[in-house]
Amino acid sequence: MEPDSGDVAGVVGAAGVAGVAGVPGTPGDSGGAAEREHRLALSLSRRSSGLGAAGRHREALAASEEALEITRRLAEADRDAYLPDLALCLAGAAMRYVRLGRRHDAVDAGHEAVAVRRELVEASPGEYLPHLAGSLNGLACDLGRIGMPEAALDAAREAVGIYEGLAARSPAAHEPSLAMALHTLAQRTASLGRLEEAVLHSTRAVSIRRRLATENPPAYSVAFATALHGLGWQLAALGRREEAIAAYAESVTIRHRLARSEDAQAADHDYLAAVAGEWADLLMDAGRLPAAMEPLEIARTASLHAGDTERADRLAALMERAGSGRA
Numbered sequence: 001m002e003p004d005s006g007d008v009a010g011v012v013g014a015a016g017v018a019g020v021a022g023v024p025g026t027p028g029d030s031g032g033a034a035e036r037e038h039r040l041a042l043s044l045s046r047r048s049s050g051l052g053a054a055g056r057h058r059e060a061l062a063a064s065e066e067a068l069e070i071t072r073r074l075a076e077a078d079r080d081a082y083l084p085d086l087a088l089c090l091a092g093a094a095m096r097y098v099r100l101g102r103r104h105d106a107v108d109a110g111h112e113a114v115a116v117r118r119e120l121v122e123a124s125p126g127e128y129l130p131h132l133a134g135s136l137n138g139l140a141c142d143l144g145r146i147g148m149p150e151a152a153l154d155a156a157r158e159a160v161g162i163y164e165g166l167a168a169r170s171p172a173a174h175e176p177s178l179a180m181a182l183h184t185l186a187q188r189t190a191s192l193g194r195l196e197e198a199v200l201h202s203t204r205a206v207s208i209r210r211r212l213a214t215e216n217p218p219a220y221s222v223a224f225a226t227a228l229h230g231l232g233w234q235l236a237a238l239g240r241r242e243e244a245i246a247a248y249a250e251s252v253t254i255r256h257r258l259a260r261s262e263d264a265q266a267a268d269h270d271y272l273a274a275v276a277g278e279w280a281d282l283l284m285d286a287g288r289l290p291a292a293m294e295p296l297e298i299a300r301t302a303s304l305h306a307g308d309t310e311r312a313d314r315l316a317a318l319m320e321r322a323g324s325g326r327a
Contacts, residue, residue: 034074041070041085048092052099061096068093084128087116091135094142103145110139114155130174133162137181140188149191156185160201176220179208183227186234195238202231206247225254229275236278241286248279248295256298259305266306273302273311289322296322 044067051060068089075082090113097106113135120128136159143152163178186201205227213224232247255272258264276299283292296319303312 034077037070037074038082038085041067041074041089044070045089045092048096052096057096057099061093061100064089064093064096083116083120087113087120087131087135090116091138094138098142098145103142106142107139107146107148110135110142114139129162130166130177133159133166133177133181136162137177137184140184144188144191149188153185153188153192156181156188160185175208176212176223179205179212179223179227182208183230186230190234190237195234198234199231199238202227202234206231221254221258225251225258228254233278236282241282245279245282245286248275248282252276252279252295252298256302259302264305269302269305270308273299273306273308276302277315284322292322293319 044063048060048063048067051057051063068086071082071085071089075086090109094106094109094113097103097109114132117128117132117135121132136155140152140156140159143149143155159181160178163174163181166174167178182201182205186198186205189195189201190198206224209220209224209227212220228247228251232244232251235241235244235247252272252275255268255275259268259272276295280292280295280299283289283295296315300312300315300319303309303315
C-alpha cells in the first residue's frame with residue numbers, strides 16, 4: 001500500500017477551514033444585507049467543519065457549498081473585502097469533495113483556490129504566501145488522485161519552494177508545513193518512478209518530523225509515523241530491504257502505541273494493520289519468519305479492533321503457516 005500523499009493538513013491547506021476569514025461585518029455596509037450574508041456564510045462554514053468532524057460528510061459538503069455560493073456572490077460585489085473568505089471556502093469545499101470521493105470536483109475547487117490565493121499574494125505576500133503554499137500542496141494531492149502526476153509534481157514542488165523560503169526565516173512557524181509538503185513531493189515523485197529522488201525528499205521529511213515529534217509527541221507523532229511509512233515504502237520499492245524494514249519497524253511501533261490510546265478510532269487500527277502487514281511481508285521475504293510473527297500479531301489484533309474479522313482470520317492462518325515453517 002503506497003502511503004496516501006495527503007496528510008490531513010495537506011488536503012485542507014495551511015489556512016484551515018474552520019470558518020470564513022475576516023471580521024463579521026462589511027466596511028460601508030454595517031448592518032446591511034452583505035453583513036447578514038457574511039455572517040450566514042461564517043455560520044455555514046463552521047457548521048460544515050463540525051459535521052465533517054462528526055463524519056457526516058454529505059451534510060458537511062452541503063453546508064460548505066452553500067457557504068461557498070454566498071461568499072462567491074459577496075466577492076463578486078466587493079472583491080477586496082471578500083477574496084480571502086472565498087479562498088477559505090474553496091479550500092473547505094475541496095476537502096469535502098475529497099472525503100466523498102468526488103476527486104475531479106476537488107481538483108476544480110483546488111485550482112480556483114490557488115488562483116485566488118495567487119491574487120491575494122500579489123497584494124500582500126507576507127500575509128497570504130503560506131496559504132498559497134497550503135493550497136498548492138492540497139492541489140498536488142488531488143491531482144495525484146485523478147492520475148495527473150506531472151501536474152501534481154509541479155504543484156508539490158512549488159509548495160515546497162515556498163515553504164523552504166518561509167521556514168528559513170521562521171523555522172518554528174513553518175517547518176511543520178515544510179515537512180508536510182516534502183512528504184507530498186516525495187509521494188508525487190515516487191508515483192513517476194523516480195524513487196531515488198523520492199527517498200531524498202522523504203528523508204528530509206522524516207528528519208524534520210522526528211525532531212518535532214521529540215519536542216512535542218502528542219502533536220507530531222502521527223505525522224512522524226506517516227513519514228516513516230512513506231520512506232519505508234520507497235526504500236522497499238528500491239530493493240533496499242533492510243533500510244525499509246527499519247523504517248517500517250519504527251513507524252509501526254509509534255502507530256501501535258497510539259492505537260492503544262482511548263481515543264483511537266477504527267480507521268487508526270485499520271491503517272496500523274495495513275502497515276504492520278507490509279512490515280511482516282518484508283521480513284518474510286527476507287526469510288526472517290520468527291521476526292515476522294510480531295508484526296503479524298499486531299496486524300491481526302488491529303484488524304479485530306477495526307472490525308475486519310476476515311483479514312484477522314487470514315493473518316491468523318498466515319501466522320500458523322509461518323510458525324510451522326520456522327527452521
